[in-house]
Amino acid sequence: MIKVGVLGARGRMGQQVCTTVTDAPDMELVAQVDHGDALESLLGTDVIVDFTHVAAVMDNLRWCVEHGLNVAVGTSGFGDERLAEVRSWTDKASDVRVLIAANFSIGAVLMMSFAAQAARFFESAEIIELHHNRKMDAPSGTALRTAGLIGEARTKAGLGAPADATEKELSGARGTTVGDIHVHSVRMDGLLAHHEILFGGHGETLTIRHDSVDRASFMPGVLLGVRGIATLPPGLTVGLEPLLGIA
Numbered sequence: 262m263i264k265v266g267v268l269g270a271r272g273r274m275g276q277q278v279c280t281t282v283t284d285a286p287d288m289e290l291v292a293q294v295d296h297g298d299a300l301e302s303l304l305g306t307d308v309i310v311d312f313t314h315v316a317a318v319m320d321n322l323r324w325c326v327e328h329g330l331n332v333a334v335g336t337s338g339f340g341d342e343r344l345a346e347v348r349s350w351t352d353k354a355s356d357v358r359v360l361i362a363a364n365f366s367i368g369a370v371l372m373m374s375f376a377a378q379a380a381r382f383f384e385s386a387e388i389i390e391l392h393h394n395r396k397m398d399a400p401s402g403t404a405l406r407t408a409g410l411i412g413e414a415r416t417k418a419g420l421g422a423p424a425d426a427t428e429k430e431l432s433g434a435r436g437t438t439v440g441d442i443h444v445h446s447v448r449m450d451g452l453l454a455h456h457e458i459l460f461g462g463h464g465e466t467l468t469i470r471h472d473s474v475d476r477a478s479f480m481p482g483v484l485l486g487v488r489g490i491a492t493l494p495p496g497l498t499v500g501l502e503p504l505l506g507i508a
């Protein structure tokens with residue numbers, strides 16, 4: 262049995278993870294920790310799943326790495342700086358694995374992979390992400406990562422910034438930019454998590470869209486992460502791709 266601890270256990274994602282782990286025949290839910298609870302109950306777990314808060318995740322993660330605990334992290338907010346910081350901790354630990362996935366939905370991971378594949382063929386690329394209005398960060402971690410992947414593919418292909426003749430705009434009209442890629446964030450009651458990657462050039466457009474319509478969409482990826490983390494090389498792994506065989 263894989264002994265699992267959940268950080269953020271009383272949150273929307275955390276509750277769903279607790280139920281999913283409890284229902285999994287090869288897992289045992291041994292610790293449920295939320296804001297204000299002592300972390301010590303996580304000692305002795307095989308894997309910890311973290312769905313907490315952008316302001317809390319780094320302290321929790323550092324504590325876990327220092328205590329030799331494997332962690333699968335779903336919490337948003339990991340840019341290059343944070344990833345480098347986490348790497349500096351795992352470099353000092355001998356046998357700890359940290360998996361940080363901006364999106365645990367398998368469809369969304371495929372969307373990112375397809376976007377990276379398409380990026381070099383189109384002059385224009387923009388991202389629209391749409392989420393429920395209780396989401397605290399913008400743009401979404403998935404949009405940030407997708408923009409990064411598109412940027413990398415464009416650089417490799419020798420493409421510069423997409424052409425944009427805008428000279429006059431109301432602040433925010435063109436969204437924010439991640440590298441050279443414009444990202445637009447919508448927050449609306451009734452939505453859950455949706456991403457649209459738009460490519461254009463040579464008289465055609467290509468739209469890749471993914472919709473998570475229920476938090477259940479993240480659970481197969483969470484189970485994959487919990488089951489697979491021990492097979493990953495020690496240190497930091499970013500994204501579910503290696504566990505899906507598409508890295």
Ligand SMILES: NC(=O)c1ccc[n+]([C@@H]2O[C@H](COP(=O)([O-])OP(=O)(O)OC[C@H]3O[C@@H](n4cnc5c(N)ncnc54)[C@H](O)[C@@H]3O)[C@@H](O)[C@H]2O)c1
Nearest residue numbers: 269271272273274295296312313317335336337363364365
């Ligand atoms: N990677 C993915 O696939 C994915 C999917 C959905 C949401 N998310 C991200 O997961 C995070 C959680 O989302 P949510 O909708 O469940 O939020 P939520 O606000 O419902 O839950 C967060 C929980 O974390 C708890 N928490 C805060 N600080 C803590 C601390 N120091 N220690 C322990 N627990 C603490 C809160 O009390 C709360 O119960 C967000 O960053 C969200 O963007 C990621």
